Amino acid sequence: MTDRSAAVHRLSELVERIGTLAFSDGPTRAFLDRGMRNYWDGYFAGRAAPLGLTPPEVVHAVFYNFAEGEVARHVPWVWDHITPQEAIAVRERACAATLRERLGDLADAPGTSRTADLATRAALSAPSEGRPLFAGLRALAVPADPVARVWHAATLLREHRGDGHNGVLVAHGIGGTEAHVLTALASGVRAEEFSRLQHLPPTRLEATVEGLRARGLVDVDGGFPAAGRDLRARIEHLTEVAAATAYEVLDDAELDELVTGLTPIAERA
Template sequence: MVLSARELWRILEPLHGMIYFAPEAQERYAALGLDRSAGYFASRAAAMGPVSAEVVVATFYNFNPVIVHAAIPAAWEKATPAALLEARLDAVDHALRRGLGELADDVSELADLARVAADRARLTPQGRPLFAAHASLPWPEDPLLVLWHAQTLLREYRGDGHLAALLLEGLSGLEALVVHAASGEVSVEGLRRSRGWSEEEWAAATEGLRERGVVDAGGGLSESGVELRARVEGRTDAAAESVYAGLGAVERERFVELARPLSRAVVASGMLPFAKR
């Protein structure tokens, strides 16, 4: 069986996702005068340049605009996008080497496979603004950073497609979070607090989805809600599948074989606080 785009993305995602929690990143952003929240928004948005808060709200989608406006554009007065991109990549280098140990020295083959997919994604940036911004950045030279950059591109490519799928279903950023939490895969509190929404705002969105028949009386997904979520995920998968077309079945199996121990090491290091060890 040929592994899907979702499986290939998910197996390597811990290597990208750790940058949002690694202390190395927080230290470097703090050195630039930014707190954790501003560091997150500015470092991820920096590839787009010193954009407005409205652009970050649009491309990040599910964060409360209030916390975005509290961070952007003030962050650009303290650190330039170029400085943030440099700080982020330096943090990636140090954090991954700490988390992976000796595994960090043997990633060239996997980096090459991931870059095949990422380079294919670069051919179709239309409708994917956050991906396109990151795709415009130069490739690092070190294989470990090539691997991280490739997974970053694949993540943002998939993410932009996911937002399009949410829009087609008429789900706001907050409603998308409620649906995700209602699936039982993640906690309500974890999503609500990390994205800056109040209990009252969350409750109002939940009630609206209940009236639409998406969420049931117990707070879980209704049958209609399960179908809606399946459509969103299916469209997201379909929109991302083509980027892995350059990898055949054997190469995809090899991709997973090489990626699995790296992701497990990142999770075991504790850099992803919500991941199961």
């Protein structure tokens, strides 16, 4: 019998690899060619585009894990230079082209189309309540090309999980920067050495760590005690439970087939 929880966990890893092609060199170059100033302009234009012409406060709230002021350095500047509709098209074309290049002969294999169908069925069946970024993506047209459809479905499933993860973090009183601290410690890296935190002013980072320390989630010397590890494990478990709703439409055999089909795609991606 299929272990559905293990399959969902594996699928989360696979769609992460495929979905994050959006942040690779090909899409970045495509956005630079459209007038974006740097990587982060393209990142925010492409990822926030399904939300429409939203102010930085909304993007900050939806994306959740950026420090105060980070989003405002790019939004709304990007909307003065590219429309959300154009950003969606640039992102999809560049991601599909990048994935096709990396897949090689696998791009046109019959199994890729079948995998795209299964992933799309799961993505479109997932509940959107409480998931604003996923809901915006689900409102977009599904690409006809199987390779583009694989990336689109993976992105939907990735953001569905991400929106659910943010909800779990909110329920546990863990802010975006605090989540980065816990991730750093879980990876065996001190908070000040973690790449997503190095841009913060030292006083702001220390205040974040001190708040976690006061809750017993960080040791006095900046280490990761059992309480912190337990909380992070609980958050990850509940995130997986919420993510599993996307795959309820697939039976056990189809779930296994999707894992099998996405594995070589994610490896090449």
